[in-house]
Ligand SMILES: [Zn+2]
């Protein structure tokens with residue numbers, strides 16, 4: 258399976274997943290044009306995609322979903338709550354498959370296992386994606402790591418996990434107090450040290466590689482996220498666990514899992 262984070266961060270998210278002829282985007286939170294450009298930079302023709310699987314209705318995840326679905330005629334998968342919150346991006350001509358937040362579904366060779374997230378959206382999910390042997394998980398947009406999410410992540414090969422903000426940068430930063438409270442609350446986003454703690458455990462469960470994802474533009478820095486994580490991994494005796502940071506400005510490398 259191939260995975261590329263085309264863009265990751267509070268200004269827009271989209272992840273490309275490929276297994277043979279099965280080619281899917283998880284979220285499309287950039288403009289249609291930007292997504293096409295980033296796909297082309299990794300040699301993928303958008304006409305070969307089978308569709309977009311959506312996590313939730315925040316614009317950094319759905320901005321380009323409607324336009325891509327209309328332009329290429331492929332379907333979209335999302336929960337009813339996400340659909341209800343995404344009406345503005347659809348014109349009624351798109352094919353939308355409504356999914357349950359705990360019911361697996363297949364697209365081509367890939368099985369998607371959705372799981373619910375603690376996040377301030379109508380019915381947010383993320384996914385474990387498997388081709389029968391390799392397993393990949395996406396775990397962003399969650400205020401805290403729940404038992405259920407941890408159970409889903411513990412036996413994957415590769416995880417893209419949220420490392421949204423540095424606590425001090427958030428608290429000292431420019432956001433109004435209500436927004437600071439929202440981001441750091443149970444239904445907000447996961448901080449650098451929260452992601453690092455989870456990865457210390459996952460590294461000992463057999464997860465082989467992690468990507469720190471969905472970094473805040475205002476309240477984080479890639480070096481800070483990476484160092485916070487690597488320092489804690491070292492303290493726990495798993496300093497050689499590979500961690501990569503996904504960026505907003507350009508696609509990640511193509512991970513082969
Ligand atoms: Zn987001």
Ligand SMILES: [Zn+2]
Nearest residue numbers: 313315376398
């Ligand atoms: Zn969100």
